[in-house]
Amino acid sequence: MQKVEVQLGERSYPICINSHFNDLVAEYSQSKQVVIVSNPTVASHYLNSIKCLFPQAKLNYILLPDGEAYKTLASYETVLSFLLQHQYSRDVLLVALGGGVIGDITGFVAATYQRGVRFLQIPTTLLAQVDSSVGGKTAVNHALGKNMIGAFKQPVQVIINTQVLATLPAREFAAGMAEVIKYALIADKAFFSWLLTEHQAILAQDHLVLAQMIKHCCQMKADIVSRDETEQGERALLNLGHTFGHAIEAHLGYGSWLHGEAVAAGMVMAAKLSLSRGWLVQQDLDQLIQLLEVFQLPTAAPEHMCIADFLPYMKTDKKVKNGQMRFVLPISFGACALKDDVTEDELMQVFANGLH
Template structure:
């Protein structure tokens, strides 16, 4: 059965659709309708292109289409790669009616979105996510960025896509490790604001790992609906949207300290969520059994729940100080009161954070 879902992100009088289902990339009419001008740039990477670039190119016949195929990996989300994409846009004579299409995972989506935000002060772009992590998180909401050696996503812009097409069939070719990394972001939505969804994930863990289409489509739709509602209320992360960063302050510090070559983003977020839950329990803000329940679900999904060896707590804390939620150098952390009850907390001492990192 081909389960299809259609949602909408509503930002005042601006709206865009999120379509979820199998075979969406094989519908030329639907793809072509998303490119309203003459020019299109398809940004992808060398892992995705052999599988899915051809149908996208075929759907855009009659347009002036350029492709840019990048090496894969978080280490490619740099200002240098951004400059390459801008040079491609300049070389193709891209006008203000250009559409940038992001065909790939979170790295491709973030880089394509940032390029679209900056070319001629902002052109249309479409997210065609091919990883679970991108489908449930980075493709929705308009956060675009590149990394610096000092930290993740420090250079970027808010620039909403015109549409998101999540073709669940692309997950058939996703490596197991990448699927598990995406499931960490799925768990995040239950952990931060939906205890019922968290319980559903506990019940459906094996089905999700087995890539059962109905379970995956349902999980993606529920995550997207949750994020769309939060983004509609807080587009530029002034308040509630910060909750979507549960586990990310710790996780980004881990990724940066490893030089973007160790844990995958979702794996680092899994560790970060466990650290945030343990810190919440140590501070007396949340019950210890909930922290254990979170770690148990993540472990069932094949995700790490402890810091990788060789990372110094002091170095991680220094990385955390560059987190975008920090105010005047003071850390703001997303912690919780228990499953489904995330909150933004100020004033956590360095000593409390270091104690959790040391443990």
């Protein structure tokens, strides 16, 4: 087993990475009330295995529709109503069995049901394993912006089973790789080189290589979250590519592009902005595009989107401060910074001929 600890004092928790589900902390396996939140696709593969982890529990489950389009207040309310109808107390343990959508909804419910209950993350997509299951960000989407309604709520444990990726569609696996590449661009150029070297083993889903890659990403995120849990500074760097990416998702309609696909295109757009400022050189941009293309990820915005389509969403982005847009930009390959001096005119000029 590979293990990473998220250090948050009394709220610290382990991330356990293995090729099975059997690393549940004994305290939680003895829970008397357990509700598993999942979707039909994931449940058909893994629900019975997860049920076996809680032999003493009054156990129930609820299945939500699959996809980003259902990461809504309506789904959140569906889970709340289920808990209330079945009269679950504050002793209940919620289990998020699924990708980022399930994890975010379950975590948001856990943050608010009876002012807070425990929840366990069992992520079943690569994107959730390397990113969204770690760090306690929970939210639902709104038509006017992605992840605009939510709360910080840390899980009690994260259990990552690399074997589940074998049932993940290729497109979903690629979307997860966008978040992996993000970590390299933010703070670890050597990791970027490692991804290029090991890309064939990653695509072949070699379990040892996957476990090493996932642990590296989780460790990077755990370290940042431990220093800046509620995104007052450094944690904002994890949003590289997301300001552009969230705009793509919201403009197209949630689910048209996967989150990782939009982040991939967003990273290229951020890199082009940095290139125009002289922080990156063309070779840096070319290397980023090369690695994204290895994993068949988009490297440009949707053809019909212009910069004017991005601006309304950027102006309501969570990083906006005092009415000023702020962007995470690479200032060198493997280092990023949060910048608040990007103007609309600069965006227009940089992307006039370079969005696609």
